[in-house]
Amino acid sequence: MKFMKSLPLAAAAIALPSMGFAQDAAPGFDEIGPYIMTTLLFLVGGFLVFWMAAGFAMLEAGLVRSKNVTTQLTKNIALFSLAGIMYWAVGFNLMYPGEWIIEGWLGGFSPTSLEPVGLGAADASLDYASVASDFFFQLMFCATTASIVSGTLAERVKLWPFLIFVVVLTGFIYPIEASWQWGGGWLSEMGFSDFAGSTLVHAAGGFAALAGALVLGARIGKYKDGRVVPMPGSNLALATLGTFILWLGWFGFNGGSQLAAGTVGDITDVGRIFANTNMAASAGAVAALLLTQALYKKPDLTMVLNGALAGLVSITAGPLDPTLFGALWIGAVGGVIVVVAVPMLDKLKIDDVVGAIPVHLIAGFWGTMVVPVYTADTSFVTQFIGFAAIGIFVFVVSLIAFTLMKGVIGIRVSEEAEINGLDVTELGMEAYPEFSKG
Numbered sequence: 355m356k357f358m359k360s361l362p363l364a365a366a367a368i369a370l371p372s373m374g375f376a377q378d379a380a381p382g383f384d385e386i387g388p389y390i391m392t393t394l395l396f397l398v399g400g401f402l403v404f405w406m407a408a409g410f411a412m413l414e415a416g417l418v419r420s421k422n423v424t425t426q427l428t429k430n431i432a433l434f435s436l437a438g439i440m441y442w443a444v445g446f447n448l449m450y451p452g453e454w455i456i457e458g459w460l461g462g463f464s465p466t467s468l469e470p471v472g473l474g475a476a477d478a479s480l481d482y483a484s485v486a487s488d489f490f491f492q493l494m495f496c497a498t499t500a501s502i503v504s505g506t507l508a509e510r511v512k513l514w515p516f517l518i519f520v521v522v523l524t525g526f527i528y529p530i531e532a533s534w535q536w537g538g539g540w541l542s543e544m545g546f547s548d549f550a551g552s553t554l555v556h557a558a559g560g561f562a563a564l565a566g567a568l569v570l571g572a573r574i575g576k577y578k579d580g581r582v583v584p585m586p587g588s589n590l591a592l593a594t595l596g597t598f599i600l601w602l603g604w605f606g607f608n609g610g611s612q613l614a615a616g617t618v619g620d621i622t623d624v625g626r627i628f629a630n631t632n633m634a635a636s637a638g639a640v641a642a643l644l645l646t647q648a649l650y651k652k653p654d655l656t657m658v659l660n661g662a663l664a665g666l667v668s669i670t671a672g673p674l675d676p677t678l679f680g681a682l683w684i685g686a687v688g689g690v691i692v693v694v695a696v697p698m699l700d701k702l703k704i705d706d707v708v709g710a711i712p713v714h715l716i717a718g719f720w721g722t723m724v725v726p727v728y729t730a731d732t733s734f735v736t737q738f739i740g741f742a743a744i745g746i747f748v749f750v751v752s753l754i755a756f757t758l759m760k761g762v763i764g765i766r767v768s769e770e771a772e773i774n775g776l777d778v779t780e781l782g783m784e785a786y787p788e789f790s791k792g
Contacts, residue, residue, distance in 0.1 A: 388616020389480040395624070396487035399610020402603045403494035407434045409599030410501040414508060415785070416593030417656065417708045421775025422509045423588055423785035429504050429513065433520045437497035440525035442466050445496055446489055449529035450537045491610055495555050498607075499528045502559025505708030507566045510573050510772050513780050515765040522755050523562060531558055531744045546740030547732045550611035552671030552721035553741050558748045560715025563706070565752035569760055572705035574772050582700045585707075588786075590655055597659040601635050604666045608673040627673045631666065634673075634685025638665020641689030649693070657696070660709045661689030664717040671721040675728040684724055688717040 411430040415423045446466045468486040482488070500520045507516065532554050534541040548554050575583055587593060608631045614620040642661025646654040665685030669676070676684060695712035704711070722741050726732040759765050766772075771779035778784060 386475050386480060388614070389483060391615040391621075392483040392613070393487040395610055395612070395615040396483055396491040399606035400487070400491040400494050402606025403491070403498065403610070404603075406494075406498060406600050406603030406607065407431075407501060409596045409601075409603055410498075410504065411596070412592045412599060413596030413659070414505045414708055416589040416591065416596060417505070417587035418508045419585060419775070420588035420786050420789060421777055421784070423777065424783055425513065425776040425780050426504070426508055427785070428781060429516060430501065432513075432517055433500045433504060433524075434497045436517060436520050437500055437524040438493060440521055441493045441496045441529070442489075444525040445529040446492060448526070449492070449533045451533065495532075495551060495607075496524050496528050499555050499559040499562070500524050502556065502710050502714050503563045503566060506563035506706045506710045507570055508707040509776065510766055511566070511570055512765055512767055513776075515759045515763055518759060519562075519566070519752070519755055523752070527562070527748055527751050528555075528558060531747050534744070535740070541740045541743065544739070545732065545736045547725050547729055547737065548671050548722060548740065549673055549725075550608045550670045552667055552718045553744050556667045556670065556714040557718030557722070557741065558744055560711050560713075560718060561745050561749040562752040563710050564704070564715060565749050566756050567704050567706060567711070569753065569756040570766055572703055573707075574769060576705050577700070577703050582697075587656070593656065593659055597662055600663060601632075601666065604631055604635070604670075608670055612674070623674055629678060630673045630676055630681035631669055633678050633681040634665040634669035634688070635662045636665070637682045637685035638662050638668065638689035638692075641665075641686040642693050645690055645693045656709070657693050660692045660696075660713050664688035664692045664713045667714055667717040668721040668724070671718075672725040672729050675730075677728075680728055684721070687720060687724075691717050691720060 407430065411427055414426045414430065418426050443465045466485075466489055468489070469484055473484075500523050503519070503523070504516070533539050535546055535548055535554055536542070573585065576585065577583070605628050609624045609627045612620060612624050612627060615624060639658050639662035642657045642664075643653050646652070646657045665688040668684050668688030668691075669681055673681070692709065692712045695716050696706075696709050699706055699711060706712070719741055723734060723737050725737055726734050756765060767776060767779065775784075
């Protein structure tokens with residue numbers, strides 16, 4: 355027994371010298387800590403933003419009519435998957451050019467590559483984060499842009515032309531305009547500020563959605579004899595669930611955009627961003643709740659849901675610098691924007707099924723323009739120029755893409771298909787088959 359008890363002590367004594375040498379050779383946490391923590395921030399933030407894909411799917415499934423739910427869900431999972439492939443093949447390197455413009459375009463096709471398996475500290479670039487985590491995080495923003503378009507064009511757009519547009523949007527349109535700011539392009543050099551994408555992601559998606567809505571036209575029966583005909587969604591419980599999922603995902607969206615977590619200051623800033631993000635969403639929801647009660651004598655749940663989302667979009671361009679009170683009033687204005695803008699679009703006969711244009715484009719404009727109130731070294735003029743440049747680029751290219759597809763392959767389902775529902779005509783399956791079978 356005594357011999358057996360002495361074995362661990364002997365082994366430890368033998369191991370001590372080698373452990374000492376290993377510790378001498380290995381880099382300390384001060385050297386590798388920022389790399390590890392920032393990589394972890396990207397991974398956690400990335401899967402939170404990924405969860406927003408589920409939020410968009412549930413929100414849209416709840417706000418479309420039951421005869422179109424399956425088609426909407428198919429669009430959402432397909433667009434996210436296509437974004438994943440296109441951002442790897444083209445988008446990431448187009449958004450962050452570096453040497454790829456020379457080696458890729460002139461030297462041959464060069465999709466994104468990741469670090470080798472089992473990368474050691476000696477071989478890693480410890481000044482930032484892993485390429486894989488950065489790619490993963492940025493991909494989620496790209497996919498979010500496409501998700502915004504999906505809801506606006508619901509209930510009358512053909513599946514495959516929409517997915518073709520997703521390929522163009524995620525592979526080329528979004529990476530190009532995002533490179534102007536986040537890729538060190540001309541907007542960044544000019545001093546434009548968009549912390550997490552009120553313009554680059556949300557307004558860009560809104561402009562693409564607006565172009566598609568104009569080319570596609572309104573749903574049959576939406577505008578009749580000078581009045582707007584309500585077309586209630588199939589499941590407000592799903593829409594509410596989707597909103598809460600998006601709210602949760604937004605913490606990764608804004609918090610991860612700090613792009614660093616290796617210091618006390620960085621991680622403190624992430625906490626501040628979380629708090630401001632939540633405050634803006636809360637204020638947007640409450641503002642929409644109170645305003646719909648005042649205008650219509652009854653609260654409108656769909657407006658409250660979109661009010662929360664508009665508050666989130668409004669704070670996204672500058673979630674770090676405002677006080678909590680600042681986040682409150684910025685988000686509240688976003689909630690008001692939704693309540694005012696939705697009927698305004700209907701007066702213009704622009705049919706936006708889920709209200710994505712007010713939430714993402716108009717609130718995105720507000721969020722971008724309010725940045726200089728709290729953020730130093732920014733200006734209202736520069737913010738407007740940046741918003742206008744991205745808006746014009748995305749809208750014009752999207753308008754051209756939708757117009758070309760309309761003329762060549764058609765983008766709208768037949769009148770019969772629209773009346774019967776896209777689930778049966780486009781897919782041959784229904785989300786709620788028991789309702790139609792009696």
